[in-house]
Amino acid sequence: MKRILLFLVILTAFPAIAQQSITLEECYNSVTQNYPLAKQSSLLETQNTLEAAVISTAKLPQLSLDAQATYQSDVIEIPIASANIDPLNKDQYRATFSVNQLIYNGGATAASLAIKSAELKSKQKQVEVSLYQLRQQINQLYFSILLAQESNLLLKSKQTQLEAKLKEVSSGVKNGILLPSSDKVLEAELLKIGQQFKEIESNKLTLIETLSSLIKQPIDASTEFKNSLIKIHVQKELIRPELELFQYKKDEIENSENLISKQNVPKLLGFATGGYGNPGLNMLDNSFQPFYIAGVKLHWNVFDWNANQKQRQSLAINKDIVDNETEVFKLNTTIELNKQQREIEKIEAIITSDEAIINLRKEVLQMADSQLKNGVITSSAYITELTNLYEDQNTLVRHEIQLQLAKANYNVIKG
Template sequence: MNTSKNKYGTINSFLLLLFFPFVLIAQQTLTLDECFDRVTKNHPIAEQIELLRTKSNLDLEAINKEKLPQLDLNAQATYQSDVTHLPVALPNITVDYANKDQYKATLDASLPIYNGGLIDAKARLEESNTSVGLQEVEVNLYALKSSINELYLSILLIQENRSLLEAKEKQLQTRLKEVKAGVEYGTLLPTSADALVVELLKIKQNYAELDHSKSSLLKRLSFLIGNEINNNIVLQTPTVKITNNPLSQRPELTLFDLQKNQIEKSIQQLSKSKLPKLNAFVQGGYGNPGLNMLDNTFTTYYYTGLRLNWNVFDWNKNKTERQSLAINKDIIDTQEKTFELNNNLELVQIQSEIDKLNEYLTIDQEIIPIRENMVKSAASQLKNGVITSSAYISEFTDLYEAKSNLNLHRIQLLLQQIKFQITNGTYGTN
C-alpha cells in the first residue's frame, strides 16, 4: 500500500509540474513601465521613426549624388528666317550657306569642381530635418504617457477596491453566520439577518460594476499600448522615487533646440548658395550644321571647358530670406519660454495636489483605527442582540468607506507623483 501511495504521489507531483507553467500564464501581471515601453514600440506614431530614417537615407543619397558628373541628352530641330552669309559676292567663289532648317543632338557632361560647400550644407540641413522629425515623434509618444498613467492607475484603484470589497464580503458572511446562529438558538429575532443578506446582495452589484469598469478601461489601455490585455491581469503598484532635480528634461525642450539648430543649418545653406560655383564641362554633338556654320552637312563635334557661375546681385533676396529665418528662431525662443512657463505652472498645481493628498492620508490613517474599534464594539453588540444588524451595517459601511478613501487617496497620490515626474520629464531617469 505504501508503494502505491508513493507511486500516485509521484504522478501527482509530475502533473503539477507539467501544468504549473499554465497556472503562471493565467496569472499574468503588468507594470506601468511595461505599458510605457509597449506604447513606444506598438503605437502607429512609432512607425514614423523607421520611415523618417529611411527617407533621410534616400534624401542624403540624392544630395551626395550632386557631387557626381551630370549627363544631359538634348535634341532640337529648328527653322530660322535667315542664316549667316557674306554681305558681298566673291568672284570665282561659291559659298554654300547653312540651311534655314537645322538639326542637332548633344550629350552634355558637367562635373562640379567648387560649389562653396553648398552640397555639404544641404546634407547637414537634411540631417537636421530628420533629427527634428524624430524628436517630434518622441514628443508625441511622450504625450501618451499621461493618458496611460491615468488609465493604469484607474484600473489599479478598481483592483484595490475589489480586494477591499472581498474582505468586506468575508466579514459580512462571518457576521451573518453569527446572526443565523443567534436566530437558531432564539437569542435573536428571525429578521435580524435580513439587512446583512441585502448588504451581501449589494456587494454582488458592486462586483459587477467594478468588473465592467475594469474591462472598459483595459480595452482602452489595450488600444493605446497595442497589446491585448486579459481581464484577469494583475496590475503591479508602481514605485515612485522622489527626486529633487529641478531641471526639466521634457523632450519638447530638446525639440526646441533641434528646431533652432535646423534654422542655423538653413541660414548656412543660404550663405553657401551665394558663393561662386565652378564646373568643368564637355559637350559632344551631332548636327547640321556643326561648329562650322559654312559646312552644310551632318557632322560630329565637341567642345570642353570651365564654367563659372556667380550671382553677384539678387536684389538682396538671399539676405531677406536669412533675416526671415532669424525671426523664426526668435519665435521658437518665445515658444520655448511659454512652454517652460506653462510647464512650471502645472508642476506647482500638481505639487499642491500632492501636499493635499499627503494630509488626507495622514487623517485617513487616524480615522481607520477608530472606525475599526467602533465596528468591533458593534459586532459584539450585534452578537448579543443589543443592536440591530442595520445599526451594525451602518458602522461597518463607515469603516469600508474610510478604507476606500484611504485607497483612493493613496492611488491619487501615486497618480500625481508620477504625473509630476512625467510633466517634469524625469520619470524613469532616476
C-alpha cells in the same frame, strides 16, 4: 515514474495558469514601441535617406541628350562670287550629348545635407514628444484600474466578514438570542455586495480594454497591476523631450543660415559636349560632321538685391520665436509642477486624517460587534457601522491611489 510524469505535466501547465502582471513602466515602454505613431520614426528616416540621395546627385556628372531639326528663312552667305562656297542649307540638324560636372559650389551640397539631417532629428523628436504626452493618459487609466483592483480586495474583505457574521447571527436566531429577521438583513447586504462586485469588474474591464488598445498589448481581466511605490524625481532641471525638440529646431535654423550664406558663393563647373549635325562647328562646311566642346564655367551671382541678407534676418526672427516658445514652455511646466506639488501635499495630509478616522471606525465596529452578539443592537445597526468602516477604508485606498497618480503625473511633467 508516475510521479515524474505528474511533475512534468504540472511544470508544463504552470506558465499557462500563472497570473500575468504588468507595471506602469512597462505600459510606458509598450506605448512608445507599439502605438501607431511610433512607426513614423522609421518612415521619416527612410524618407530622409531618399531625399539626401537626391541632394547628393549634385556631386555626380549631369548627363543630357538634345536633338533638334530647324528650318530658317535665311542663312549666312559669303558676299564674294569668286569664293566658290556653297550657301548653307536652310534646313539644319543637330544632336548633342553633354556632360556637366560640379567642381566647386562653396559647400552648398554639404549644407543642404546638413539641413536634411537636422530636419530628420526635429521630426523624429516631434514623434517622441507626441508619444511622451500619452503618458498622463496612461497614468489615468493605470491608476483607475489599480483603484478598481484595490476596491475589489476591500469588498472581498467586507464580504468575508459579513459571511462570518451571518453564521454567528443565524446561530443566534436559531437559539432565540437574536430577532428572527437579523440574518435576513445580512443576507440582503451580501446580495448588494454581489452587485457591487459586478459593477467594479465591469468598470475595470472597460478601463483595461482602453489601456490595452492604447499600448497595443493584450491584457485580460486576470492581469495583476503592480502597485509600486512612486518616487518623485529629484533633479532640479526639466528633462522633457520638448526641450530637445526646441534645440533641434534651432539647429535646423542654423543649418539653413549656413546654406543661405553659400548661395552667393562662386560655382565652378566643368563641361563637355559632343555632337553630330549639319552644319557642325565649321559653319562653312555644308555637310553632316561630328564635333565636341570642352571647358570650365564659372557662375557668380554678384548682386541679389539684399535677398540673402533678408532671408538671414527672417531666420534670426525664427530663432527668437523658438527661444520664446522654450521660455513659455518652461514657465507653464513650472506652474504645472507647483500645482502638482501642492496636490501631493494636500493628499498626504488627507491620508493622515483618513488613517485616524479608520482607527476610530474599527473601535466603533468592535463595540457594535459585541452589542450585536448580546442583542443590544440590530443587524442593520451593525451593517451601518461595518459599511462606514468599509467606505472610509475605500476612501483611504482612493486617496493613496490619487497620491500615486499625482506623483506619477509630477514625474511625467518634470521628465
